Amino acid sequence: MSLTREMSFSEGKHLGGRHLAWNSLLNLGTAVFIAGLNVIFVPLMLHSFGTEFYGVLSVTWMVLGNFSWLDFGFSRASARYVAQELGRGRPDQAALWTCTAVVSQAFLGLIGAFAIWLAAPFIVNHIHVQSENRALVILTLRLFAFCIPIDFANRSITGVMQAGQRFDWVNGLGVFSTLSTFGVYGIGILHGANFKVVVYGLVVIRIINLLGCYWGATFVLPELRSLRYLETVTASYKSRVVTLVKYGWWVASASIVGPLLLLFDQWMISILIGVSLLPFYTIPSNLLWRLGMFPNSLTTTLFPAFSAMEAKTEWSRIEHYFVRAHRYLLTALIPILFVLYVWGGEILRLWIGASFAAQATLPLRMLVLGFAIGLLAPLSGALLEAVGRPDILVKLYIVELPVNVLLVWSLTKHYGIAGAALSYSVRTIIETVVLWIVVYRIVPFSGAELIKKGLLRPGLALVFLVFASYGLRNCSVRNFGQLGVTIALLAAYCAYAYWIALDAQDRKFGLDAFLAKKQRLLEKLFGPTIPLAGAEN
Numbered sequence: 001m002s003l004t005r006e007m008s009f010s011e012g013k014h015l016g017g018r019h020l021a022w023n024s025l026l027n028l029g030t031a032v033f034i035a036g037l038n039v040i041f042v043p044l045m046l047h048s049f050g051t052e053f054y055g056v057l058s059v060t061w062m063v064l065g066n067f068s069w070l071d072f073g074f075s076r077a078s079a080r081y082v083a084q085e086l087g088r089g090r091p092d093q094a095a096l097w098t099c100t101a102v103v104s105q106a107f108l109g110l111i112g113a114f115a116i117w118l119a120a121p122f123i124v125n126h127i128h129v130q131s132e133n134r135a136l137v138i139l140t141l142r143l144f145a146f147c148i149p150i151d152f153a154n155r156s157i158t159g160v161m162q163a164g165q166r167f168d169w170v171n172g173l174g175v176f177s178t179l180s181t182f183g184v185y186g187i188g189i190l191h192g193a194n195f196k197v198v199v200y201g202l203v204v205i206r207i208i209n210l211l212g213c214y215w216g217a218t219f220v221l222p223e224l225r226s227l228r229y230l231e232t233v234t235a236s237y238k239s240r241v242v243t244l245v246k247y248g249w250w251v252a253s254a255s256i257v258g259p260l261l262l263l264f265d266q267w268m269i270s271i272l273i274g275v276s277l278l279p280f281y282t283i284p285s286n287l288l289w290r291l292g293m294f295p296n297s298l299t300t301t302l303f304p305a306f307s308a309m310e311a312k313t314e315w316s317r318i319e320h321y322f323v324r325a326h327r328y329l330l331t332a333l334i335p336i337l338f339v340l341y342v343w344g345g346e347i348l349r350l351w352i353g354a355s356f357a358a359q360a361t362l363p364l365r366m367l368v369l370g371f372a373i374g375l376l377a378p379l380s381g382a383l384l385e386a387v388g389r390p391d392i393l394v395k396l397y398i399v400e401l402p403v404n405v406l407l408v409w410s411l412t413k414h415y416g417i418a419g420a421a422l423s424y425s426v427r428t429i430i431e432t433v434v435l436w437i438v439v440y441r442i443v444p445f446s447g448a449e450l451i452k453k454g455l456l457r458p459g460l461a462l463v464f465l466v467f468a469s470y471g472l473r474n475c476s477v478r479n480f481g482q483l484g485v486t487i488a489l490l491a492a493y494c495a496y497a498y499w500i501a502l503d504a505q506d507r508k509f510g511l512d513a514f515l516a517k518k519q520r521l522l523e524k525l526f527g528p529t530i531p532l533a534g535a536e537n
Helices: 003-010 015-064 074-087 091-125 131-145 149-165 169-191 196-220 228-273 279-311 315-351 355-374 375-387 393-441 449-472 480-501 506-527
Strands: none
Touching: 003 149, 015 279, 074 091, 074 279, 074 375, 091 131, 091 149, 091 228, 131 149, 131 196, 149 196, 149 279, 169 196, 169 506, 228 375, 228 393, 279 315, 279 355, 279 375, 279 393, 315 355, 315 375, 315 393, 315 449, 315 480, 355 375, 355 393, 375 393, 449 480
8 A cells, every 4th residue: 555545544535525525425326316217117117027027026126125134234334344444544454444343244245135035935935926926026126135245345345435535436336327227127117028138237236346446445454455454354353343233233223113114104094094194204304205315415424524533533523524414414405305395296196197196285284394304314314333333323223213103193183184184293303303313422522512503504494484484385286477487586595695694615615626626626637727716635
């Protein structure tokens, strides 16, 4: 390893604000691109393969997803420790953590793969596929089962690139994998809707993606190219695995308990009201969950960055990014949520139909209120995990469970799907506020910076738009006057966001980030050039 690379890690140059912001935008852009491809290809898949085979793919991913807990949180744990070792300037130790996690995850993944291999006939017997398709569905489950160890190993290797803030590689590989996946779908469609082509092709893509991730990880940790680390890791394997388990099992527990909270409202609707009304709740909910790409693009970047900063006890720097991330996220989400609240009914009417919109609009609006605050919660969760306290999330979920059961049952029973939506909003707002309180008690931050610099200015705009939404939603959705008022309010908000919600440092930050990226692009194309003003790192 070169001295220059070691210094760049130890000095934290890969953790600069502009670099983190650019990586977050890369994550967001990739998520938007992938979502767009899904919108295009899903109807083609349904038309070509039929609902049964498309359902088989969905069930297969669900079955594999239910085995994700078998990861024991090793991927998250290894990403944290790799980021810390890179922050300390010790890439050799980072390579040891990576090898330990990959070996352990491959073993755990094989256990899950053999379990699904044996259970495949039992699973197929209970998902009601046509008898002539039974053998093909069993083959699909068994082939995809051996994607589990591949996916587990892939997570830790991807964590190396995340820890090194090489999100250009992460997102590039993500786009390649997505395009290849849809390419396989296309080939299957062109070969007379041959489902076997799709199944084998998807397995091959996952193997290629693993190799690509390994190649990308070696640019962050060239030590991974040497097989001697597989020998070295045996000396400290047990102690490192124990450390990974102590941290990771809390992450795994959160991945088990969290969905119980998240999906309980849907179970209550099915039990108390009937499954026929469930789509009027789940479709608006899934629509809003698409906005999770915004906080996810930030947390994917900030988690390894926070871990590296925590290793060097740079608390003021962590707080700076934590506060600004809240401000940027809330500023970006407010206009989207405003449009969904005011025009959600019309969007549902045009997308699905008038009768559907008549019943789903009120739940959508109730959910928007909760998502306006709840989408900020992942930032606190990522910080707690980065500083070594993933247990807080699990303990909070356990405390929430009985309260949530009572709240959802009561509101759903009395107010139907609108009551279920209200229960979600109440719970998620309380949860987010509690997480803020916990963060400021555990992490040595200076005080109320989050409220003063992160939430106050965009929060004022949010309050104003809430009242404006209440007035606008009582107008006819076909009234061009309402549309004009909406556009005027959005234009006023953009001006407010630029000049008031964001400060001078934010505006300069955005310009400098653009100039810095332009400078790097010119250097790649034409060689070293004269630095642009304001483009320094």
